[in-house]
Amino acid sequence: MTETDLIPVFDGHNDTLLKLYQSGQSDVEKLFIEGSPASWHIDLPRARKGGLIGGMFAIFPPPQEERKAKDDGVISLPSDNEPLPPELPRSVAQESTLAMASILLRLERAGALAICRSAADIRAAMARNTMAAVFHIEGVEAIDTDLVMLDVLHAAGLRSLGIVWSRPNAFGHGVPFRFPSSPDTGDGLTDAGKALVKACNRLKIMIDLSHLNEKGFRDVARLSDAPLVATHSNVHALCPHSRNLTEWQLGAIKDSDGMVGLNYATGFLREDGRMNADTPLEVMVRHIDALLKALGEDRVGLGSDFDGAMIPATIGDAAGLPRLTDALAKHGYGRALIEKIAYRNWLRVLEKSIG
Template structure:
């Protein structure tokens, strides 16, 4: 059983986003959870985490859109593309998926593979073991009802982070589409119900993720929220003019709030040509890190891989490849203190400020 060994936590990675719960659900749901303890074809499992010195991260619950017959991945390999926003997902169907994915994470905890953490103290303690420190995250709030009963129940189950939208509309707002080249200034912002969601997250101490919000939604959160502004898995728009990436103005707003940006490993958001192709050199990841550090500062940048949710650069490939990125940081001239911040320290800082910022 995992969890009994003491490990060196100094260089461990805490990752801002993964979609392994969706992969496990597709592979068989709760019954497939035990496979996570062995070797899988996922980007993250316990063996790859150990090889990559991955100590934990945000485990996303995400609801797939019904198939439309359109090959979105193929569209995103083209020189230009505009992937249409999927239709809103029906709430009860979304809730079924979210409950199943939450149950998978709870089963992983029963197996000793992870610990669901709701405080930075528990994150730090878990980081010293061979269990993964897991933050339960909701990517898109289709499962949340207008009365917020589901939010209260999920909070009691350990939810401490959510994105009001994925890249499709919800009753809370509009997502930013997968479009290249484009700015994030596409569509309307949060609805009145979306604004109430932000207020409730502030009161409960739930982190609000900006990564899939369009510009107007970003500005709505920036105007209303008392918490640091956080984009768990986003990159620099000046280096890759994808609608999903952050403009310098957005980065400056994040800096002013003492917020956070997690570098997204998805190749389409890294490459200058915006194509979802794996041949992305690690140097391009470092260029994005340099830009993010320049605009938001050394205390506000981390990693947000999007493992199991995107095409990852072939030099990294999966969680076992994280030491290659850390080694590249060292060769690039990043010092030990900065690397520790980028790998996990900055995430712990912003979570502590967010989770303690309750009424």
């Protein structure tokens, strides 16, 4: 397949900024432009090879401890009582958030990507063959409850945020990494969280429901006048993980004319909940089938979680994206539908959400 044959992909979620931040290298622009370590998922050469034209570039304030894969590429099954990670102090979150925002701005200055503040900006970047990056925050621990930092980050280009990662903060409660589990795991949004939803609507910042628990989801659905969006989540009926979306959540997203981006994390795809790289593409296609049935063909996209999760080895990294679109074609999806899933639906919902 030549580059001109590639189906463009706009992706709902990646953690590449975190990888660059944690690399400890001063020349992260060179790392992104010329090529990153083999274990990473996104850099410019791999993006171009795979047709990745852009996506939501997440800023994620990392926890103190990370779950580690074993040598065989499998992470043990999460328990049904897995605790929530502890809250992160605001000062710690602000340090990493601002550092990753700086990296994003430096990548733009180096010509590696364009920070896009609207759907029109994304289309313009696509037209000039420039990576389109939407500034996203996953877990808003760096934002104060007076929302002063929100204004600063919005001015820097912030256009999408997830109120929580899988831990509590001043605004709401994330779901723990539990399997099997429903997402009904705690309280809803705090008063500060409800104010944040209204502020995001006013500023045209898209709200990402991934990682939010059920009661928080209901609060956003009740308060928000924007489409409900889960940038990187899957179908709970196929994989009963607390991170996945139940039937009523999918119904609320459809009713709001929002969308869901398929998460490639194998633990959120597999029926057994295991993080195992030996996961066939057919499992991903099964989730897309279910999302299409629940949401319709205009509300389904891709939300890889590249550089933040164990993904199927068959895809490997951004260069392997054509293997997924080829699998959709072999499954019987036509070119027009594949293009909707690959990028057109994200443009549609972003235009409704951020302008």
